Amino acid sequence: MIDAIEKLLGDQARTLLDHTCSTVPKQSLHLPGPDAVDRLYALSDRPVPVLGSLQALIGNGRLADTGYLSILPVDQGIEHSAGASFAPNPAYFDPENIVKLALEAGCNAVASTLGVLGAAARKYAHKIPFLLKLNHNELLSLPAKHDQIMFAQVEQAWNMGCRAVGATVYFGAPESSRQIVEVSRAFERAHQLGMATVLWCYLRNPGFKKDGVDYHASADLTGQANHLGVTIQADIIKQKLPVNNGGYTALKFGMTNPKVYSELTTDHPIDLCRYQVLNCYAGRMGLINSGGPSGGESDLAEAVRTAVINKRAGGMGLISGRKAFQRPMAEGVKLLNAIQDVYLCKDVTVA
Template identity: 70%
Template sequence: MNTNKITEILGDQSEFLLNHSCRTIDKSLIHAPSPTTIDDIWVPSDRNTRTLNSLQSILGHGRLANTGYVSILPVDQGIEHSAGASFAPNPLYFDPENIIRLAIEGGCNAVASTYGVLGSVARKYAHKIPFIVKINHNELLTYPNQYDQTLYGTVEEAWNMGAAAVGATIYFGSPESRRQILEISEAFAHAHELGMTTILWCYLRNEHFKKDGTDYHSAADLTGQANHLGATIQADIVKQKLPTVNGGFTALKFGKTDECVYSRLTSSHPIDLCRYQVANSYMGRVGLINSGGESKGASDLKEAVITAVINKRAGGMGLISGRKAFQKPMKEGVELLNAIQDVYLDKTITLA
């Protein structure tokens, strides 16, 4: 896809997103993804050689191979949102093999899913595309519904499966977050010992994070701090929702912040809000991947490209998009994944 096609897809958002110049956190401060990301960012770190190998296996795969950017297909929604809610729109994906096929045919760097999904086809596919095993989940069969992340297996099982990485979620802000931080810190340390990459879903979860009709679960200041905590427990990559608002700390009147966060380091522009997330990820040393969000039908392609442009121009590392791809026919899912990747392949779309 050329720049003109991307501009066409962006439509009325094209000028706003492609020509924005960030005047909050200067781009010179950002460790932007590049073909030499491993050498520049991770070789000086404490990560062992096998972990660097695993990270390179992800960065070196798919259509974005050796660009420093990633496009990941995540399909853990069968547990997180229930299999019926996730796969009924396209029953093809009740079969784990089709999930892997979509990731391969879609040119993804890796596929992220559950122990069950990846384990059921590991011997056939683990050497064909990097596996990211999600080691904990929320589930919606408990009545009434509860929201907690529970470990579903061990790091050793993921390693034996041939996985390149383990992924996990922490619900920062929830009553259970301290336990989850401890569990996942220990799991990530063990994964690094075995030479696997670590990816953390840095999500917020607290009923009090909604106030006066505004949902601060996607506030730039709160999600930025969640990213900072994720980087602290040595996630190599953090996954975060795209920020849609700001001022969570001030509106909810808790925690600590600084007025400069809102007057100098952010603005209302979505690229500036996302850049604050990148800044909290050690200025991009820990790669930020934004989530693609739920499928809304006809608008999915435009929304996916918008998210990719915001992430890339902010200094992010890529997109992890699932429902927008697998809740439609495979051909259309491949086309959507390729459209996301085309944003990162387009050298005219640069840091803002």
Template identity: 70%
Template structure:
């Protein structure tokens, strides 16, 4: 075990690193391996070019050929306004620096907007895999609404040399069914062109907060969002790390089984994340958890915490943006490398 990882985790080290999961047995989980394409994807209906694109994602950066992914996502210029996102480090107003951070940080891929990646595609598309985020929630509509709309076409992403497209569905929102149809169609075409599909499976609905508790990252509800995502043939699922459980029972909607809470999960973060993994066909569709917003000095510990939980739950990696780019580039690179070290450490295994 890396002493550095233990030192960063501090009081949480033993809690996470020594945990034995007694919920969904680890033998049922498809753990990422260097032969992921041959073991899991070769029998799927994905065409040869899609498998080739998937392998290019898996074969790049410091985690190359481990089965794990470290992706730098910077679409916050749209999702959170450019000013709010880049004020801590204005150099990232320049799209080239976004791609440079991903390369210098040893990432498998860089995920960003049509504009960011298109502006430097000829220089960089052959140097690091591009993931084009094809829909966004823009923040100039007033009053603020939460709806993901397409900003371009799958063919446009393909033309700039991208190996994958990413999209968000706000499950639970008024517009979620339209988004579901839009993205299902987009993913179908992406697969025809030989591109990998990544779905941000986020929950958005004010009613998901009950008695002051926000259940938009509850394990039971995010797990179901993941299951909807893999149903429209997402190849990779992006999800927030669970912060609690019991959203369905607290809000009193949908359908549940008592075993969801008594046998399939506990309150341990690794077991909650394991439930998310299980909803992706027991890990056949890899789960990458998001790094979350930047909190300054605690960023490194939070990122390592999330990476350890994801890996020990059976996940596929981390997609970390704000914690990396809202600080000087050298510090951002160090943070990304530290996350990757968790997945390179063979002593950190599935719980």
């Protein structure tokens, strides 16, 4: 298994697989494991049924009882338009095929919209954990606007047998204050009904770009977004893999500390991701990184690279959609299995 991983990593194999993190030692983190629910979540104020839902997520699929998660998310029909998302593979206009892909690939859960999961609930909700995404950017306004709007109610997720709900907050956007309040209330209700909560902690502000550099995925800014996400009791944080650092200092706003850059991070991608984990209460709440858009032939190698970085940083897994569903199902299954193999491979250790 490690040979296949090294081959896909190519000339980055040694840089990523041999790295030792000298910023935040792994002993300072709460790492994923088969006992994560007992060791981490059960010590919090989560209601007992939430612990059952978290265990259902961790205990399903090819990664069952490893403590790691492989989730298939397909909400792009709203977030990026159905045409843009499904034209490369029209089979996925049919919601049942979305769930079938997650099942065939041995994912821990499938995440999608009210309509998609509702169309397949009676046939599949007892076969794989459902995660209902509550809000979306509707993307049909002209001029375009970037706002997350509630499309579903928490009770609808519970009624169809979902084990978890998810939502997005665009931190940094003018609408973020309203979104934080909406999502906090929704997550409280989800916990009352026994469901786990997953927050897409994304940044969105034109001001986060300066001098040709985009800081929407900087380690310091995404780390703070993660910290805000666990503050409203997200059980799991979904975040983009960091690609740079120094958003606070470059943009000259907010508050930070020089030690963030001199002691808690380096330029190494694993160290940047570890800072994201650190902001999830030192790993008490799991970090899953997103797989990113489909880029064609390089998708498999990029997905494996992201999984290696996440795992070695102390993350909890990967949530990858477009790279999998924008290709024939057999190829999508192969890609998702390759991601899962990283978490199953004992030779890929926490740095």
